[in-house]
Amino acid sequence: MKDDYTRYKRQIIIPEIGEEGQKxxxxxxxxxxxxxxxxxxxxYYLTAAGVGYLKMVDRDIVEMTNLNRQIxxxxxxxxxxxxxxxxxxxxALNPSVQIETYRDEIRDDTVEGLVGDCSIIVDAxxxxxxxxxxxxxxxxxxxxxxxxxxxxxxxxxTTFIPxxxxxxxxxxxxxxxxxxxxxxxxxxxxxxxxxxxxxxxKIILGLxxxxxxxxxxxxxLDMAFKEIKIEKNPHCVVCLxxx
Amino acid sequence: MKEDLIHVIxxxxxxxxxxxxxxxxxxxxxxxYDVGLIVELNNKxxxxxxxxxxxxxxxxxxxxxxxxxxx
Numbered sequence: 001m002k003d004d005y006t007r008y009k010r011q012i013i014i015p016e017i018g019e020e021g022q023k024x025x026x027x028x029x030x031x032x033x034x035x036x037x038x039x040x041x042x043x044y045y046l047t048a049a050g051v052g053y054l055k056m057v058d059r060d061i062v063e064m065t066n067l068n069r070q071i072x073x074x075x076x077x078x079x080x081x082x083x084x085x086x087x088x089x090x091x092a093l094n095p096s097v098q099i100e101t102y103r104d105e106i107r108d109d110t111v112e113g114l115v116g117d118c119s120i121i122v123d124a125x126x127x128x129x130x131x132x133x134x135x136x137x138x139x140x141x142x143x144x145x146x147x148x149x150x151x152x153x154x155x156x157x158t159t160f161i162p163x164x165x166x167x168x169x170x171x172x173x174x175x176x177x178x179x180x181x182x183x184x185x186x187x188x189x190x191x192x193x194x195x196x197x198x199x200x201x202k203i204i205l206g207l208x209x210x211x212x213x214x215x216x217x218x219x220x221l222d223m224a225f226k227e228i229k230i231e232k233n234p235h236c237v238v239c240l241x242x243x
Numbered sequence: 244m245k246e247d248l249i250h251v252i253x254x255x256x257x258x259x260x261x262x263x264x265x266x267x268x269x270x271x272x273x274x275x276y277d278v279g280l281i282v283e284l285n286n287k288x289x290x291x292x293x294x295x296x297x298x299x300x301x302x303x304x305x306x307x308x309x310x311x312x313x314x
Contacts, residue, residue: 038314126314149311156311174291175279175310182313189314215288217308226306228281230288 004096008050021205022050026096028204029053031118033106033134035082036060037184038148039124040072041193042200046122047090049201053098054090057114058082059105069186106130111137120200121145124193128177135160135168139239146199148192151182153220155192158230159199159211162239170233171215188220249301260299267294273307280307 004026011017017025028051032043035058046054062070062077062085070082077085083101090099106114106125111133115121121138123146125131131147138145138160145160147168160167195216202210215228234240248259253269260269266282266289273280282289283306289297299305 034314036314124314126312128312131312149313151309151311151313154311170290171281171288172310175281177279177312184313227286228283228288228306229286233290233292235290235292 004050007094007096011049016207017205024204024206025050025201026052028120029055029116029118030120030122030200030204031115032056032122032124033130034058034124034126035070035072035086035101036066036124036126037069037150037186037189038193038196039086039122040070041190042122042124042148042197043086043090044072044093045194045197046200047094047097047099049197050094051097051200051204053118054100055114055116055118056083056086056099056101057104057106058086058101059103069184069189071186071190106133108133108136115141119143120203122196122200123147123149124196126182128172128175131168131172136238138162139167144203146196146203148189148196150184150189150192153185153188155188155218155220156215157192157195157199157211157218158215159203161210161212165212166230166232167236167239169238170236171230173233173236173238185220188218191218191220249299251299251302252304254306264299265295266297266299266305269299269305270294270307280309282307 008022012022030051032039035056061081062073072086072089081103083103087099087101121134139162142162148157213230215230217226247262249262250259285304
């Protein structure tokens with residue numbers, strides 16, 4: 001379709017994408033877990049890139065305190081579910097993309113129905129426990145899990161590929177989360193969420209050089225990226241049997 | 244008698260520590276131990292089960308990082 005070609009022209013002319021790559025994007029199904037700071041950025045770019053089907057889940061409503069960083073939501077959306085707020089913006093951005101959003105909670109008993117037949121999980125959650133659930137589901141289904149996390153001026157990202165890389169639990173087992181409000185400056189989830197979108201696009205396109213076995217750590221105060229090599233943990237109780 | 248010290252870089256700062264110090268000993272003296280952190284030694288992630296058997300050497304670069312789980 002001519003309109004679509006025009007919309008995606010600036011990425012279609014990239015040799016690694018082309019019309020064939022754009023077709024792959026249009027046929028892809030991606031799950032974005034969370035529509036806060038990280039999800040706002042990743043969902044926006046995946047929609048703009050023409051990923052054919054995006055399924056997104058968030059249990060919360062839009063609050064004033066979200067608006068310093070969650071750029072899918074606006075002042076007029078306060079009180080609306082983030083799912084509805086996001087769907088409205090993303091549909092307006094790119095009507096060609098099939099957007100499904102749900103106000104729901106990701107739990108062990110809901111994760112399968114929510115992720116459905118999506119082939120990539122983009123982690124945009126704000127807590128450790130849900131990430132553990134998504135990690136287990138990613139391993140069970142053998143689908144990539146793109147982890148991202150942010151706090152203050154810092155952020156982290158890596159891509160977990162079942163069977164190839166360590167899993168989330170290999171790296172973060174034993175870590176306990178403090179129940180407290182986390183400070184965050186808005187552009188940081190923008191940076192990390194954008195990087196997650198790039199990883200998802202590369203997976204869809206079949207491009208290599210993903211963040212496999214590499215934990216990328218960003219610190220805005222030093223304006224620096226650091227890469228940490230990560231390996232499968234032979235003591236991991238979650239993935240060891242499946243790798 | 245002069246103490247047997249080695250020099251390492253810990254979270255970007257030079258520090259003198261006793262020779263044969265393990266990562267476990269360094270972690271234990273930090274407040275973050277209670278809440279959880281990850282440890283990087285010379286750009287490589289160190290598993291928690293290896294903290295006690297990983298001896299820090301002269302010139303090593305260590306980072307103790309509190310993982311980010313906000314969204």
